[in-house]
Amino acid sequence: MDAIVAVYSDWGIGDGGTQPVVLHADRAHFRAYTAGAAVIVGRKTMEDFPGGRPLKGRHNIVVTRQNLTIEGAEVARSTDEALFLAAKYDKCYVIGGASVFRQFFPYLDRVEITKIDLAPRSDSFFPDLDADPDWVCAAQGDWQEEDGIRFCFCTYERKDRN
Numbered sequence: 001m002d003a004i005v006a007v008y009s010d011w012g013i014g015d016g017g018t019q020p021v022v023l024h025a026d027r028a029h030f031r032a033y034t035a036g037a038a039v040i041v042g043r044k045t046m047e048d049f050p051g052g053r054p055l056k057g058r059h060n061i062v063v064t065r066q067n068l069t070i071e072g073a074e075v076a077r078s079t080d081e082a083l084f085l086a087a088k089y090d091k092c093y094v095i096g097g098a099s100v101f102r103q104f105f106p107y108l109d110r111v112e113i114t115k116i117d118l119a120p121r122s123d124s125f126f127p128d129l130d131a132d133p134d135w136v137c138a139a140q141g142d143w144q145e146e147d148g149i150r151f152c153f154c155t156y157e158r159k160d161r162n
């Protein structure tokens with residue numbers, strides 16, 4: 001299973017329930033990768049989406065322990081239930097937030113990472129894959145700039161599990 005995430009230079013991913021710095025290029029990258037796919041998303045991150053609604057053009061699997069019905073989404077009340085629901089789709093991305101990345105981390109084999117060369121205050125973090133010997137940066141694009149902020153797109157892969 002894949003994940004997609006934008007990380008700041010300290011591997012921070014958000015603060016106070018939202019992303020303090022968002023780049024248009026990263027949003028476009030996210031849309032291109034996840035279009036038509038299933039996405040597994042935490043209830044808190046979904047509430048930070050436009051209108052607090054599931055994403056259009058994707059099969060949203062929202063994880064919550066609450067007894068919710070969410071229009072435009074399938075609801076999973078556990079990690080296992082989300083994995084079960086995701087299995088029927090050809091492609092599924094784990095899209096956060098922090099608690100969801102943490103719980104699905106053992107199932108991840110590839111992570112599409114936008115590295116943003118800034119370190120705004122964060123209270124949510126993605127695991128530092130540069131410090132994890134089980135992971136390797138398989139591809140890194142050129143550093144680009146948007147509004148004076150440097151960023152690049154990277155693909156990290158888990159090394160052979162054997």
Ligand SMILES: NC(=O)c1ccc[n+]([C@@H]2O[C@H](COP(=O)([O-])OP(=O)(O)OC[C@H]3O[C@@H](n4cnc5c(N)ncnc54)[C@H](OP(=O)(O)O)[C@@H]3O)[C@@H](O)[C@H]2O)c1
Pocket residue numbers: 004005006007012013014015016017018019041042043044045046048063064065066076077078079095096097098099100101103124
């Ligand atoms: N930089 C990025 O690419 C990126 C991407 C996504 C999110 N973020 C950031 O991440 C932060 C949010 O992360 P977060 O950890 O606070 O919230 P979250 O992971 O989005 O959502 C947490 C909620 O998901 C539900 N949940 C989690 N694990 C579950 C499980 N195993 N079974 C059932 N329900 C489960 C619970 O909902 P209930 O409370 O309803 O039970 C829990 O309160 C924000 O700052 C956001 O901006 C950053």
